[in-house]
Amino acid sequence: MSDKEKKYYKQDWHPENAGDEYAVRVVKANSSSNYEPQKYKSKEPTVEDLVEGVLSNNRTMVAKTITLIESNSEKHHQKANEILARLIDHSGNSIRIGITGVPGAGKSTLIEALGLYLIEKGHKVAVLAVDPSSTITKGSILGDKTRMEKLSKEENAFIRPSPSSGTLGGVTRKTRETITVCEAAGFDVILIETVGVGQSEVTVRSMVDFFMLINIAGAGDELQGIKKGVIELSDALIINKADGDNETRANIAKADFTNALHYLKPATKGWQTKAFTCSAISGKGIDEIWKVISKFVQLTKTNGVFEERRKDQLIEWTFSMIENELKERFYHHQLVKEKIPQLQKEILNGNKLPTQVVEELLTIYFNKNQ
Numbered sequence: 521m522s523d524k525e526k527k528y529y530k531q532d533w534h535p536e537n538a539g540d541e542y543a544v545r546v547v548k549a550n551s552s553s554n555y556e557p558q559k560y561k562s563k564e565p566t567v568e569d570l571v572e573g574v575l576s577n578n579r580t581m582v583a584k585t586i587t588l589i590e591s592n593s594e595k596h597h598q599k600a601n602e603i604l605a606r607l608i609d610h611s612g613n614s615i616r617i618g619i620t621g622v623p624g625a626g627k628s629t630l631i632e633a634l635g636l637y638l639i640e641k642g643h644k645v646a647v648l649a650v651d652p653s654s655t656i657t658k659g660s661i662l663g664d665k666t667r668m669e670k671l672s673k674e675e676n677a678f679i680r681p682s683p684s685s686g687t688l689g690g691v692t693r694k695t696r697e698t699i700t701v702c703e704a705a706g707f708d709v710i711l712i713e714t715v716g717v718g719q720s721e722v723t724v725r726s727m728v729d730f731f732m733l734i735n736i737a738g739a740g741d742e743l744q745g746i747k748k749g750v751i752e753l754s755d756a757l758i759i760n761k762a763d764g765d766n767e768t769r770a771n772i773a774k775a776d777f778t779n780a781l782h783y784l785k786p787a788t789k790g791w792q793t794k795a796f797t798c799s800a801i802s803g804k805g806i807d808e809i810w811k812v813i814s815k816f817v818q819l820t821k822t823n824g825v826f827e828e829r830r831k832d833q834l835i836e837w838t839f840s841m842i843e844n845e846l847k848e849r850f851y852h853h854q855l856v857k858e859k860i861p862q863l864q865k866e867i868l869n870g871n872k873l874p875t876q877v878v879e880e881l882l883t884i885y886f887n888k889n890q
C-alpha cells in the first residue's frame with residue numbers, strides 16, 4: 521500500500537497513532553465503493569462467482585447476472601439457467617410492486633421518493649424499469665437514471681433501467697428472472713416501473729403482488745384516455761403532483777376516481793381499490809401509500825390471496841417460458857432462418873398463401889427436430 525493510500529484509509533476510522541495493522545483491515549467491500557475482490561475481476565465470472573456474488577449482495581455481480589439472464593446467446597442461456605436454479609430457493613421474500621401510468625405522470629419520481637422512504641425504514645429496494653417501447657423512448661430511460669439520482673447513490677438500492685431488445689428479446693420476457701435475482705440478493709421491496717402502453721400493464725400485473733396506477737389531474741374529464749381495463753388491474757390509484765396550484769384539481773380528480781371505482785371490478789379478491797393523492801416532489805402522501813401497501817400485504821397474506829396469486833403467477837411464468845422458448849428456437853433454426861426471406865417474397869408476389877408458408881416452415885422445423 522502506498523503512503524497516499526495509507527493516509528486515505530486511516531482518515532476514516534482508525535485510532536490515532538495506529539500502525540499499518542489497522543489499515544490492512546480496511547476493506548470497503550461492504551460499502552457502496554467500487555472495490556471488488558480480485559476474483560470478480562476476471563473477464564467471465566463462473567456460475568459459482570455469480571451465485572456467491574448475488575447471495576452476498578455484491579451489486580456488480582447482481583448486474584452481471586441480470587445481463588447474462590437477458591442475453592439471447594445460447595451459450596449464456598445454459599449458464600443463466602444453472603444460476604437461477606441455485607438462486608430460486610433464496611427468492612420469494614419480497615413485496616413486488618408494479619407501477620404504471622401515462623408518460624410523465626411522475627412514476628420515476630414517485631419510485632425515488634418511495635424508495636428513499638423505505639430505505640429510511642430499513643428496507644432494501646430494487647427498481648426495475650420495464651419499458652417495452654424503449655426503442656422509441658430511449659431518452660426517457662436514460663432520463664430515469666438521472667431522475668433517480670438520490671436513490672441510485674443509496675447502498676440499499678439497486679436500479680436497473682433495461683431497454684427492450686425488440687419483439688423476440690424484450691425486457692419483460694426476463695423480468696421475472698430478474699426479480700428472482702434481486703430477491704436472492706436480499707432486496708425485500710421490488711418496484712417495477714412500466715410505461716402504460718399496450719400489453720405492458722397486463723404483463724407486469726402478472727408478476728407483482730400489488731399494482732398501482734399513477735395519474736395526474738388534467739383539464740377536463742380525468743377518466744378520459746385511461747383505459748377501464750388498466751384501472752381494473754390496479755390495487756390503488758394515485759393522483760400525483762398534488763402540490764401547489766394543482767392540489768385542488770388533484771382532490772377533485774380523486775373524488776372522480778373514487779366515484780368511478782364503485783362501478784368497477786376490484787383487481788384483488790377482498791380488497792377495495794381506492795384513490796389517493798400524493799406529491800412525489802414534496803413527499804406528501806408517500807407514507808400513506810406505504811401504509812396502504814402494508815395493509816394490502818397483511819390482508820392478502822391472511823386470507824390466502826397473496827399465496828394463491830403467487831402460485832398462479834408461477835404457472836403463468838412456466839407457460840410463458842415455454843412460449844418464448846419455442847419461438848426463440850424456431851426463429852434460430854438454421855433452415856428456417858434461411859428459408860424465411862425467400863418465402864416472404866413468395867407471399868408478396870402472390871405465389872404462396874401465408875397459410876402455406878406457415879405449414880412449410882413448421883414442417884422444416886419439426887422434421888429437423890424429430
Ligand SMILES: Nc1nc2c(ncn2[C@@H]2O[C@H](COP(=O)(O)OP(=O)(O)OP(=O)(O)O)[C@@H](O)[C@H]2O)c(=O)[nH]1
Nearest residue numbers: 622623624625626627628629660760761799800801
Ligand atoms: N409538481 C410536481 N412535479 C412532479 C411530481 N412528480 C414528478 N414531477 C415532474 O414530472 C416530470 C415527469 O416525472 P417522471 O418521474 O420522469 O415521470 P414518469 O412517469 O417516470 O415519466 P416516463 O418514465 O417518461 O413515462 C418531471 O419533470 C418531474 O419533476 C410531483 O409530485 N409534483
Ligand SMILES: [Mg+2]
Nearest residue numbers: 627628664713
Ligand atoms: Mg419514468
